[in-house]
Amino acid sequence: MLDTARLVFPGFWFGKTPEEDALALARAGVGGFCLYGGTKTAVATLTRKLRAASPLPRLLIAADYEDGLGRWLPDAPLLPSNLALGAANDENLAFEKGLITAREALQIGVDWVFAPVVDLADNAGNPIVNTRSFGADPQQVTRLAKAFMKGLRQGGVLNCLKHFPGHGNTTTDSHLAMPVVTETITQFQHTTLIPFQELLPLADSVMAGHLLVPALDDKNPASLSKTIIHDLLQQTLGFTRCVCTDALLMKALGDEKQAALQALDAGAHILLVPEKPMELIEFLQAQVFPDEVLKRAGRVLNELCAQADELAATAQRTPLQPEDFIRRVARKALVPLGHFPPVEPGETVHLLDVGNDENISSVPFIDTLRAYGILTEEFKDPAQTDTLIILFWRRYKPFSGKIGLTDEETALVNKAVQNVRRTLLICFGNPWAAARVNTQGQLLAFSPSPIFQQAAAECVMGTIEPVGKLPVKL
Secondary structure: OOOHHHHEEOEEEOOOOOHHHHHHHHHOOOOEEEEEOOOHHHHHHHHHHHHHHOOOOOOEEEEOOEOEHHHOOOOOOOOOOHHHHHHHOOHHHHHHHHHHHHHHHHHOOOOEEOOOEOOOOOOOOOOOOHHHOOOOOHHHHHHHHHHHHHHHHHHOOEOOEEEEOOOOOOOOOOOOOOOEOOOOHHHHHHHHOHHHHHHHHHOOEEEEOOOEEOOOEOOOOHHHOHHHHHHHHHHHOOOOOEEEEOOOOOOOOOOHHHHHHHHHHHOOOEEEOOOOHHHHHHHHHOOOOOHHHHHHHHHHHHHHHHHHHHHHHOOOOOOOOHHHHHHHHHHHHOEEEEOOOOOOOOOEEEEEEEOOOOOOOOHHHHHHHHHOOOEEEEOOOHHHOOEEEEEEOOOOOOOOOOOOOOHHHHHHHHHHOOOOOEEEEEEOOOHHHHHHOOOOEEEEOOOOOHHHHHHHHHHHHOOOOOOOOOOOOO
């Protein structure tokens, strides 16, 4: 009979989680881990140790590499966001993103990527989806996500559709509180559910979101709802493979032990990232579960492990060039709004950083301008400024609860642009920030990647033309 420890997939945060704690969990028989942070060497070393410590014939290692390894690993390239791919609207590029992500993940021992996000970017105030989505149009999201999933598969890793049944139309970060999606059943069927319905045949797994959808279940969040997981996903839509919860430590849920029981009863097979994994294991092992629940979970986990082995054995091995890929996406993805005449060599540009919560370096952008003979200075006084470029960086960040310009930042920017002849806002993160400021021009880049910064600087110079098409409504 299945040991319920195998249903638990703890999180591991490099620099925070003691390695011995993780090894103890591996020895206790957890089914896998979800990794956060580290370096390529550190991840590869840890995955080997965890697998060696596990009594299971197969331990699954997962990670949220939605934008490649670079979203979590400082020594790996940050791949373009899904919204950048939506702006480029090129299925071949979406496939390449999946392929590169899978190949690089497999090389360091990660065989399950929790991607793609197929939520729709249809709410400007959503702090949890935004640039993680391919766009607002369900057909476009489906096309690009399908290509991405094919890339993951050819690269040799498992995929995961998230966040079922659709996290787009809400303004709450589920890491902090319970989002409520107020769409009607008709709206769900004609928009939000479309990518899930179309992509389920290609899905190795589905992640149920911590969100309340009253039209489907007015009492339980999707991750704990039998109506949504068993009745809708598994019975109506016919999905028979792995269903996992979103991270149980997220504040949208209450007591994680009771949440775990409810999730398993609802039809989930894997309990992701509890706050206290060893306590949860001991609690689950003291429970009496119906035989069919454990048999079902055991079958699904065995199938998932077999699929991971098969994918790894048949993975494409040809050399990849991530930097070239990122550059090609940047050339197709940047979206211009308004009007901003090109800057000429010898001119001075003043720069104002806004929303840089992650302390992202703007050196690639500045160095590219300087390479073209542009002088750059920090913005201080509008009276001494002829050309002002505002660099906006804020993007999705778990537990932050914010993604747009704050009222203070909006006031700061709109005051700064007064009486300046030429003004430009470049959004390297959330594109909806462009709607809140009064600059003459805006450039939507969707990614803070150094290569995207370089491409944005070349647009400022007029050496390349931004040709992307906006995949959302501002």
